[in-house]
Amino acid sequence: MTAPTPLDATPLGGPVFILDRPAHGGNIGSALRAIHNMGFRHLRLVEPRQFPHEDVENYAASAGRFIDTIELFPDIASAVADLNFLVAMTRRLRGQRHHVVTPRQMGEALGPKLIQPEQRIGLLFGTERTGLETIDVERCHWICTIPTEGEVGSLNLAQSIMVVAYEMMMGSGKGRAVVHNPTTDDTLATADEMNRLYAHMQEVLFEIDFIQPDRYKQMMGKLKALFNRASLDHREVTILRGMLTEVTAHCNRKMAKLNRP
Amino acid sequence: MTAPTPLDATPLGGPVFILDRPAHGGNIGSALRAIHNMGFRHLRLVEPRQFPHEDVENYAASAGRFIDTIELFPDIASAVADLNFLVAMTRRLRGQRHHVVTPRQMGEALGPKLIQPEQRIGLLFGTERTGLETIDVERCHWICTIPTEGEVGSLNLAQSIMVVAYEMMMGSGKGRAVVHNPTTDDTLATADEMNRLYAHMQEVLFEIDFIQPDRYKQMMGKLKALFNRASLDHREVTILRGMLTEVTAHCNRKMAKLNRP
The missing domain is CATH 3.40.1280.10 (SPOUT methyltransferase, trefoil knot domain)
Incomplete structure (x- = not known):
């Protein structure tokens, strides 16, 4: 200085x-x-x-x-x-x-x-x-x-x-601030990654009986709008898919315990 | 309140x-x-x-x-x-x-x-x-x-x-400040008033030998630019003309005194 x-x-x-x-x-x-x-x-x-x-x-x-x-x-x-x-x-x-x-x-x-x-x-x-x-x-x-x-x-x-x-x-024109807009400045997840996330999500939500076969399109539409609005990056997709995987794995573990009395 | x-x-x-x-x-x-x-x-x-x-x-x-x-x-x-x-x-x-x-x-x-x-x-x-x-x-x-x-x-x-x-x-959009631009918000003196001011000014400046007959156009051009830039209103023209009048009147009074010893 x-x-x-x-x-x-x-x-x-x-x-x-x-x-x-x-x-x-x-x-x-x-x-x-x-x-x-x-x-x-x-x-x-x-x-x-x-x-x-x-x-x-x-x-x-x-x-x-x-x-x-x-x-x-x-x-x-x-x-x-x-x-x-x-x-x-x-x-x-x-x-x-x-x-x-x-x-x-x-x-x-x-x-x-x-x-x-x-x-x-x-x-x-x-x-x-x-x-x-x-x-x-x-x-x-x-x-x-x-x-x-x-x-x-x-x-x-x-x-x-x-x-x-x-x-x-x-x-x-000299003012400096780090301005950051996640929807435009970050590398967002690809459309393919997002599609695989939504497919995974739909599968799990069916499995836990959260959505019914006759109403799934409407519900998935709402969820897609929500997650698209959030502009996810690759890391965040990985976190969400990890959570979805654990929902199923957790249930499978519990079931396995019941079967081994 | x-x-x-x-x-x-x-x-x-x-x-x-x-x-x-x-x-x-x-x-x-x-x-x-x-x-x-x-x-x-x-x-x-x-x-x-x-x-x-x-x-x-x-x-x-x-x-x-x-x-x-x-x-x-x-x-x-x-x-x-x-x-x-x-x-x-x-x-x-x-x-x-x-x-x-x-x-x-x-x-x-x-x-x-x-x-x-x-x-x-x-x-x-x-x-x-x-x-x-x-x-x-x-x-x-x-x-x-x-x-x-x-x-x-x-x-x-x-x-x-x-x-x-x-x-x-x-x-x-609720911020309130009295913003005032004299060149656009006030009623400015008319072109006719300004012309009469410049004629008066030229007359007095000749009289006190400030400007010479062969150079008056250039000098008056500079003065006009200055006063036009200032965007005078009617009242300000009156003040300036009053000053010009007094330059002459003051001199005349002094002269009159000299003639009455």
Whole structure:
């Protein structure tokens, strides 16, 4: 694992997250963790109340090793001085003629640009209690508002940062998740294997009197639909056939015992 | 504001968020807040360490009034007994043949179904330190993994819940945000108003010797591009014309003073 590159030695490779006077160290640590989870690096604090603070470390978890990359500023003006595109995170629109976007729209619009070193995007988050002040919204090119649905409209600061960092990462096309669809990604059992399974199943179900000769087609149709829907692989067919074999073998063993009194 | 409807009196109107043995009351409060922010209601806890606890209240913020809707269970089996589609939130896949999805895919697939009262979807979150146990992943129909990009792979519990709740809301089509695009949503100034603004501007810029007669077309072209890009509305044109008027008037006033010594 390599140490993070100092900010002044590298072009900004992603947005700069700027927190105005955060009150809680836990929010700073959570923010740092969310930012690094999503592949970003730049966190700036304007006059934090608890920094340094043990809560920052506790909430940063394994991102704690990046705490010394956090930059401190005495006011928002100096925190944004070297950035050239600013977005205010707020849900109070104050009737201004700003372009207002959702995090998803912002990620889709700005995400692809994050790889251009000349793009210095700043995302400005207000205080936990009162949000951003009008004078700071006015510095910004866009306003971004996180959609909500519930009656409770005010989001937790660190959770807002997570949603925005997540959408910026998704928009950049860099988000990685192991996605797996067993019906298309695995080698499924062949039709021949499945037919032999169904024949075996039918034989055993007849034997244990579960299905009657006059109704077996309907029942087997239901079972085939069920197992086809489950998209079995070779190993799973082997397991099921082993079970079917044991149903018969078990019964035969019991019978054999009875015959040897 | 009406009190929340008790769970037993209403069909489940959204997914049930189930937290296995959460260690920190703050995570429970943050989870409750995130769930209600995104319009959902159902939080179940399996053997929480800190509950009730002042941190739950502190982190729940205004969602604190829903704390008494949280349901407690002695184990995961009883917490999921009445649900019929379970999703394990984990990034450890354990080589199982599960359908693995991202929160976005899950929101798109399950979101529209959230309005059907017979769909009882449970989202299962593991402990902060060790995540879900294999036996509990095996209970589930799907695995959901949040994409990450950074070196730091383990997400904060409450932030994971926020991303999932956010995507479930987005997938349900219920997310509301005031989105505003000044270039298309506002009534812009008419072409005639803009032409009169540019004529006024040109006149004043000539007068203050900012542009020369032989180069004015090029300069006016640049200024027109700039102001057209800004998509001015009627009010903004009035402000700019007022400024232009004052440039001239100010100079005239100064001149008048000089002539009256």
